[in-house]
Amino acid sequence: MRVLGLSSGTSHDAIDAAVVEFGLDDDTLHGTLVHAAAHPYPAELRAEILDALPPRDVTLAAVCRLDTLIGQSFADTAAATVAAAGPVDLVCSHGQTLYHWVDDGIVRGTLQLGQPAWIAERLGVPVVSDVRTADVAAGGQGAPLVSLLDTLLLSGLPGPAGALNLGGIANLTSVGQGAPVAFDTGPANALMDAAALAGTGRPYDEDGRLAAAGQVDPALLAALLAEPYYRREPPKSTGKELFHADYLAGHLAGRPPLPVEDLLATLAELTARTVADAVRERGLRSLVVSGGGADNPVLTERIGALLPGVELLRSDALGLPSAAKEAVAFALLGWFTAHGLPGTLPSCTGAKGGRVLGRITPGHGPLRLPEPLTGAPAAARFSC
Incomplete structure (x- = not known):
């Protein structure tokens, strides 16, 4: 068929x-x-x-x-x-x-x-x-529906293994420890794209170039990580009804102006941290990555650095092009x-x-x- x-x-x-x-x-x-x-x-x-x-x-x-x-x-x-x-x-x-x-x-x-x-x-x-x-x-x-594909795709990998999709929202599927578990970890590109559009007029930070030139703002990162969603237990799902441009603007209000490079570096770190926390909590040994965020080297390098000992590979390696x-x-x-x-x-x-x-x-x-x-x-x- x-x-x-x-x-x-x-x-x-x-x-x-x-x-x-x-x-x-x-x-x-x-x-x-x-x-x-x-x-x-x-x-x-x-x-x-x-x-x-x-x-x-x-x-x-x-x-x-x-x-x-x-x-x-x-x-x-x-x-x-x-x-x-x-x-x-x-x-x-x-x-x-x-x-x-x-x-x-x-x-x-x-x-x-x-x-x-x-x-x-x-x-x-x-x-x-x-x-x-x-x-x-x-x-x-009602999400993440990609978990059906993920569980079938990961069945041949030694566990525990996971599949991470980095779209506007990041979602993770975990197998190899009892019944499969899947949930949205938080924003992937959603807030970064909003910051790039507001700061440059372009819809996204191509190849993570601006984030690579910036520095993480520790105070802003700490405020963003305080979001209650991250501490909810799965199953859970989210989207741009939470992580939207006004959400970001609310966190920036009252703070000294931040160069767009530093803002993007901070948001990339937010995604990397929340993803890495979820992967560590599941005890995964390998992670199959896909989605538009897989083409952002700043994001993928930070995820890799935060997850020593976890093998990262693109879904392309399993016959499924990431895009x-x-x-x-x-x-x-x-x-x-x-x-x-x-x-x-x-x-x-x-x-x-x-x-x-x-x-x-x-x-x-x-x-x-x-x-x-x-x-x-x-x-x-x-x-x-």
Whole structure:
């Protein structure tokens, strides 16, 4: 089965697409990455998305407009991907998270926009979407959903092992010590990107150059590390409803002006410290790193320095290109849903049980899905 995974993360910069050819051999799922690409959002649409993020208030008219425009942009990406990679049997679209409603550590709801009917109409194939809500309804965090991919991918590594994704938010999956555990550790690029945009007008600190030229401000770092979220026990999840530009501005208010280089160095240290604390707490011996933050040498070098004795390797070494991992994760979730298999692990999300994820928008003609499987794969292996 060929599945197209579509995703846009908390950096809100592009739609990631990955076409994966899946085949099941006994209890091992083999995935061949046929095509992967990132399609930047149109500048005007990205600006509208950013304007709608917390803590800003938005109207229902704005929500309706964004749901449509994001859905059309996802459909454009899907069509371009199929033109490059050939037909697919199914699409799984994560859409764009606009709000993750967390109240005292409990996820009450989650909102991803990007109406899937635009994709189904454009390609004529079924689309799985709204993949987080079933887990939330079952008492889970609805995140990190990449934990399904991580646990299957890490099954061949000597434990305890972990997978770290450095997107706008950093999330960690840990295996090899009983049931798998997964949670958001805190910000990865979210606050650094906000600081880079405010200080330079550019959306991010390319290759960590500005952070490399700066010095960590100990007082600011201590204030940032006092955030109560870091001391919550997993399962837990967060996003830009907490770690946004105004959150950072609040910490900077009343302090002497800080050069952007020093601010970025401090924020990189914040991410490295919170990640390293989580990895040490789980006693991990190896860490598979992916996401945009994996290309920031300041960040990865600091994580490595804080974790002596822990082997760091990119997901590319396991046949899964770092930049494509999130989109591949949603292709995998689509495959699980199509085969009637739960896409969540209760120990990772905190739900009372595994749930088949999402809702399905039919394409053209009758909806036909594979026969449900009675058992889930125990491992996954990927190649390009």
